[in-house]
Amino acid sequence: MAKTYSIAIDGPAGAGKSTIAKRLAKELGYKYVDTGAIYRTVAYFLDLLGVSPKDVDGVERYIDELTVVIEYDDDGVQHMIMNGMDVSGEIRTQDISQKASLVSAHAVVREVLLDMQRDVAKSYNVIMDGRDIGTVVLPNADVKIFLTASAEVRAKRRTDELLAKGQTADYETVLKEIVQRDYQDTHRPIAPLKMAKESVKVDTSDMDIEQVVQTIREIVGKKIPL
Ligand code: DC
Numbered sequence: 290m291a292k293t294y295s296i297a298i299d300g301p302a303g304a305g306k307s308t309i310a311k312r313l314a315k316e317l318g319y320k321y322v323d324t325g326a327i328y329r330t331v332a333y334f335l336d337l338l339g340v341s342p343k344d345v346d347g348v349e350r351y352i353d354e355l356t357v358v359i360e361y362d363d364d365g366v367q368h369m370i371m372n373g374m375d376v377s378g379e380i381r382t383q384d385i386s387q388k389a390s391l392v393s394a395h396a397v398v399r400e401v402l403l404d405m406q407r408d409v410a411k412s413y414n415v416i417m418d419g420r421d422i423g424t425v426v427l428p429n430a431d432v433k434i435f436l437t438a439s440a441e442v443r444a445k446r447r448t449d450e451l452l453a454k455g456q457t458a459d460y461e462t463v464l465k466e467i468v469q470r471d472y473q474d475t476h477r478p479i480a481p482l483k484m485a486k487e488s489v490k491v492d493t494s495d496m497d498i499e500q501v502v503q504t505i506r507e508i509v510g511k512k513i514p515l
Contacts, residue, residue, distance in 0.1 A: 314416045
């Protein structure tokens, strides 16, 4: 099989991972894999069943009844298919963000999703974003980036994003949720959010999107023939 390249972008919620990864994937002709969307789909599925994201037994009992498929439309946009239903829109709420963070702490959930993520990288050149891509999912990724920003900047960006989508969002609430999610994602025992040894850290607090894209492009260009 021909060599495939992989770029891992990890970091906390709202650091700009998906915006940057989408842009770069388009430029490079890579597949963009948003792994957070997979955890969100699991959280949404359990939520519909009324299973609490903290309920270990409930999660273990129902996870086998879920089939998650990632599909891409003609524009390369990722769609999440939950037992045959496209739930790409439904998973983008603040409520599901929190529940996905809690659900993702369960060993059984992480195990079920691991091969699925690795399989995509075996077949395609990928830019994959998440929390544990460089540390666990693709430890041999050609490029590892840790994208971060202050919690305040991330909360402001997330608030603007939600408002732009017509959802209600209040900065203070979003900030509180981001701080809580950071804590949960970095303190869970399995595959917590942390910087991989070989990662290049990029703090985007004082950068606009163009500057971030340019910075990441340079980092990638040193490791992968573009
Ligand atoms: O990137 P996101 O905000 O869509 O992710 C939602 C949650 O999913 C996040 O708070 C933690 C979890 N997640 C994870 O545990 N591992 C990943 N690779 C991606 C997301």
